[in-house]
Amino acid sequence: MALRTAKNPPVVFRGAALSSPALARRLRRAAPALGYILPPLVALTLLALGWELWVRIAGTPTYIMPAPTEIWARLTGDLGFFAWHGWVTLYEALAGCAIGSAVAIALAITMAHSRALERSIYPLAVLVKVTPIVAVAPLFVIWFGFGSWPKMLIAALITFFPVMVNAVVGLRSVSPGALDFLRSVDASPREIFWRLRWPASFPYLFAALRIVAPLAVIGAVVGEWFTGDRGLGSVIIVAHNNLDMPTLFAAIVTLAVIGISLMTVITIAERRLLFWHESSLSQ
Amino acid sequence: MSQDAAISVRSLVHRYPSPQGEVLALDGVSLSVRPGEFVSIIGRSGCGKTTLLKAIGGLLAPSSGDILVHGEPPKSARRRKQTGFVFQDGGLLPWRTVLENVRLPLEVNTGASIAAAQDPEALVHTVGLSDFSRYYPHQLSGGMRQRVALARALVFSPSLLLMDEPLGALDELTRRAMRFELLRIWEASRTTVLMVTHSVAEAVLLSDRVLVMTGAPGRIAGEVTIALPRPRPSAIERSPEFLDCASRVENLLSLGGPVGAAHR
Ligand SMILES: Nc1ncnc2c1ncn2[C@@H]1O[C@H](COP(=O)(O)OP(=O)(O)O)[C@@H](O)[C@H]1O
Ligand SMILES: [Mg+2]
Numbered sequence: 001m002a003l004r005t006a007k008n009p010p011v012v013f014r015g016a017a018l019s020s021p022a023l024a025r026r027l028r029r030a031a032p033a034l035g036y037i038l039p040p041l042v043a044l045t046l047l048a049l050g051w052e053l054w055v056r057i058a059g060t061p062t063y064i065m066p067a068p069t070e071i072w073a074r075l076t077g078d079l080g081f082f083a084w085h086g087w088v089t090l091y092e093a094l095a096g097c098a099i100g101s102a103v104a105i106a107l108a109i110t111m112a113h114s115r116a117l118e119r120s121i122y123p124l125a126v127l128v129k130v131t132p133i134v135a136v137a138p139l140f141v142i143w144f145g146f147g148s149w150p151k152m153l154i155a156a157l158i159t160f161f162p163v164m165v166n167a168v169v170g171l172r173s174v175s176p177g178a179l180d181f182l183r184s185v186d187a188s189p190r191e192i193f194w195r196l197r198w199p200a201s202f203p204y205l206f207a208a209l210r211i212v213a214p215l216a217v218i219g220a221v222v223g224e225w226f227t228g229d230r231g232l233g234s235v236i237i238v239a240h241n242n243l244d245m246p247t248l249f250a251a252i253v254t255l256a257v258i259g260i261s262l263m264t265v266i267t268i269a270e271r272r273l274l275f276w277h278e279s280s281l282s283q
Numbered sequence: 284m285s286q287d288a289a290i291s292v293r294s295l296v297h298r299y300p301s302p303q304g305e306v307l308a309l310d311g312v313s314l315s316v317r318p319g320e321f322v323s324i325i326g327r328s329g330c331g332k333t334t335l336l337k338a339i340g341g342l343l344a345p346s347s348g349d350i351l352v353h354g355e356p357p358k359s360a361r362r363r364k365q366t367g368f369v370f371q372d373g374g375l376l377p378w379r380t381v382l383e384n385v386r387l388p389l390e391v392n393t394g395a396s397i398a399a400a401q402d403p404e405a406l407v408h409t410v411g412l413s414d415f416s417r418y419y420p421h422q423l424s425g426g427m428r429q430r431v432a433l434a435r436a437l438v439f440s441p442s443l444l445l446m447d448e449p450l451g452a453l454d455e456l457t458r459r460a461m462r463f464e465l466l467r468i469w470e471a472s473r474t475t476v477l478m479v480t481h482s483v484a485e486a487v488l489l490s491d492r493v494l495v496m497t498g499a500p501g502r503i504a505g506e507v508t509i510a511l512p513r514p515r516p517s518a519i520e521r522s523p524e525f526l527d528c529a530s531r532v533e534n535l536l537s538l539g540g541p542v543g544a545a546h547r
Contacts, residue, residue: 176370181370183342186361
């Protein structure tokens with residue numbers, strides 16, 4: 001813990017004349033977090049500023065490139081609209097992610113116990129992985145109708161392979177000493193699974209989650225392109241057809257916010273659950 | 284085979300199947316350990332020490348030969364919680380605190396009839412970790428982790444403690460300190476111990492008897508009885524008797540070197 005603050009010294013505030021020691025302490029504690037957030041925020045602001053100036057000076061028409069202020073006005077002017085469609089996309093991505101992970105983990109458990117099963121399932125899983133998702137998306141819409149199912153299933157399909165691969169490795173990544181010890185006290189295979197293999201696979205599952213969470217959002221959006229009634233994907237398609245650039249950009253911003261939120265939640269959960277693992281110790 | 288021996292092994296042979304044909308890990312190993320005795324097995328890597336220990340602990344069914352632990356088959360002795368284990372890497376669960384790790388055996392297989400379970404907290408105290416009982420393994424030093432593994436092995440008050448290079452993963456200085464720590468803990472409990480080690484000094488300091496193994500295939504090349512008085516203070520390491528025992532073990536080890544198969 002001490003290392004963490006030592007690694008991220010409160011550079012921003014060093015040298016500032018602070019009268020109150022309490023305030024100084026609070027700032028010093030907040031500084032590492034600010035150190036993460038502040039630089040990208042500054043960069044983003046500068047980018048938006050440059051963009052705004054460029055669009056205004058060049059007089060670029062809105063239907064080609066809207067100014068950031070226009071996008072912002074569109075977004076905040078109809079926040080409920082973007083929030084609702086964003087929620088639909090997020091929900092489809094999360095549900096798909098959950099379905100794909102559940103199937104992947106179930107298969108991984110059987111594969112971790114039997115090399116023969118692994119040899120028979122793995123090639124099929126690779127086949128699923130190498131098939132471009134955009135190619136099967138229209139097919140899913142035909143098979144599963146226009147509701148949430150095709151999108152969730154596309155997200156599930158994208159999620160499946162990385163989770164399965166990592167889960168197999170994770171379930172096998174137990175320390176031999178811990179395994180021997182549990183056997184020596186007559187732990188049943190079920191106990192060995194729940195007490196050792198399952199928690200030992202968490203670091204690998206989290207690594208997979210970091211990869212698949214943004215992919216699942218992509219899957220949901222791609223699904224929505226083909227069934228334009230709700231979700232940010234359909235908002236983008238409709239806005240595109242109408243050359244409504246502020247809406248299109250506002251939808252993209254909403255997707256970015258969803259992506260950042262997902263990663264933040266995963267990072268926080270990982271810090272809490274994996275406090276014992278090397279990866280979180282070296283952070 | 285004597286019935287009142289703590290461990291009695293006769294003509295033990297074990298072959299591992301492998302893609303290149305069978306590996307003969309143990310070839311006719313016989314030994315006997317008296318109750319309360321501390322016996323070390325010393326030998327090079329790969330000479331079959333772990334295999335022997337696992338067979339005696341009932342974790343591995345040998346190809347042939349007889350093993351009795353307190354007069355019963357190793358597996359049933361283990362099932363009755365008569366055998367405790369300490370493994371080289373400790374085998375602690377990193378997501379459990381010290382106390383939770385020591386408590387683990389009590390939570391597993393709760394259906395078994397358990398005669399004498401010790402209080403985990405008292406055990407943590409015995410190994411000198413009272414102040415660390417709520418720490419996680421990654422917050423401890425290697426030596427402390429092995430002390431947790433030792434406490435965990437003692438939960439059921441086993442009459443036989445099997446230790447596979449318990450100090451093997453530690454640096455030399457920690458290892459020397461832990462040697463005496465182990466001696467102190469054992470002198471308080473006096474349970475039968477069979478310990479695998481790579482260190483001559485460690486074997487001599489702790490043991491009543493040192494068995495020297497040679498490898499490929501695994502055999503017992505000889506034994507050295509350590510007639511040093513107990514309790515043993517740290518100064519004993521410089522006594523002539525200690526050095527004499529150590530050199531006899533060294534001799535057996537070098538005799539059973541690369542051409543050890545000829546020596547019996
Ligand atoms: N599971 C296994 N499968 C095949 N060979 C093994 C296995 N375990 C050990 N061996 C072989 O048996 C021999 C003895 O191994 P081991 O008992 O682990 O030696 P030690 O503990 O003395 O280093 C070695 O040659 C090793 O390669
Ligand atoms: Mg070994």
